[in-house]
Amino acid sequence: RLGITAGDLQWTPLPLFHMASILPLLAMVGAGGGYLAETHFEAGAALEQLYAYQPTLLYPAFPAITADLLAHPDFDAGRLGCVRLINNVAPPETLRANMRALPGALHISAYGMTEASGICCHGAADEDDETRATTCGRPYPGVQLRVVDPDSGAVLPAEERGEIQVRGFSLLEGYYRDPARTAEAFTDDGWFRTGDLCSLTAQGQVAYHGRLKDLLKIGGENVSPLELENWLGTHPAVHLAQVVAAPDDRLGEVAAAFVQLREGASLSAEELVDYCRGQIASFKIPRHVRFVSEWPMSATKIQKHVLAEQLRAELAASQA
Structure with a gap:
């Protein structure tokens, strides 16, 4: 979906114990491409690294990291013409601003969690900018998503907000030595309760609206x-x-x-x-x-x- 090839070099500033670092690493191993990492993120040092190595893919993943890069006095979009794709999760207005700051790159978002092996879906290149700013793409093959009423558990139609639930090959079997928490996390028919407030578009893309508990x-x-x-x-x-x-x-x-x-x-x-x-x-x-x-x-x-x-x-x- 992201079109990764052996000619790509991906930059990821996150720690290697995090799924948003492990998954990009595995993707580059699978494609035969390069992987550029940091021991500790600091925006100025990160920009020096980006300018020096000229990666084609950026995987900052979280809004605070991207915001620090774009706000740094050394940020120069003209020196990042090498970047063709950026993955970042943020509110729609922030993603639109990111698109304006680096207009030569394709900006995508994602939806996922550690319990589902990190990623359930990504935006896609064939979606327009507004769709990629307001949704997180469609689920990957083998991953099912549904939105339910948090109180009744009734499955909701497209565009209605509720708790998004996940089912598929990538789900955890359970929480380590915690059967009570595991039982609470799953419905009787095997769907994982994410606790996330989302909706699905008529085309099946996920729109994230926050955490239910928040x-x-x-x-x-x-x-x-x-x-x-x-x-x-x-x-x-x-x-x-x-x-x-x-x-x-x-x-x-x-x-x-x-x-x-x-x-x-x-x-x-x-x-x-x-x-x-x-x-x-x-x-x-x-x-x-x-x-x-x-x-x-x-x-x-x-x-x-x-x-x-x-x-x-x-x-x-x-x-x-």
Whole structure:
């Protein structure tokens, strides 16, 4: 699907214990191509490596890595004309911005998880830019996907949001020495409960809308943090935004935004809130804005639960 050949050199900045590094490595072994890795990701050093070795495929996989590359003062798209394909997972507006930053490359997204051997689907070259910005492609042969109502378990039609479930050859048999968790993760008919909020297009492509457990319940309405992060990321001063739930006496929960600004940019909380007015529903506008210079990270992902815990502790202390 990605058209990898023996003439390709793929760059992957992720640690080799991660599926988003192991799978690209195996793909290059299978094709007889080259594999370019890093021991530790730092945007400036990574750009020097890219300019020196001129890879044809980039597999940054996660938005924070790509954002750091594109925002670095040494970034020069003209020196990356070698790149023909980039795989990255991010909200649609971020993917559109990536396409504008490196217009000579084909940008694809993916959907998957460790429990399904890393990848269930990729975007494809025969899809247009907007389709590849808003969906993650169709499942690979041997992988089945369905979207169900999280409460009733009823299978939902195309374009309706629910929990996406996976079945196929690539699924785990179970969690190591944890039969209770294994039983909870699978339906009676063998589908794996991903906990992801998704929909399927009429053509069978996956559209990712966030984690079910991350959904905000604002005044009884379900709100996807990804929707808000997508809009906040369009502000020219915003490098990266993450949205979590904050407790609220009246609405139960409200949106709280953690924002990292672009280097040299200036933006106040009030200006960011004003940017949202008239563009998203008023009840979705963040009630708390915090600016950060670094993020609590796992090996590859921002730990949202840490951000939420920090904010809850701060709000509790202010009310004491």
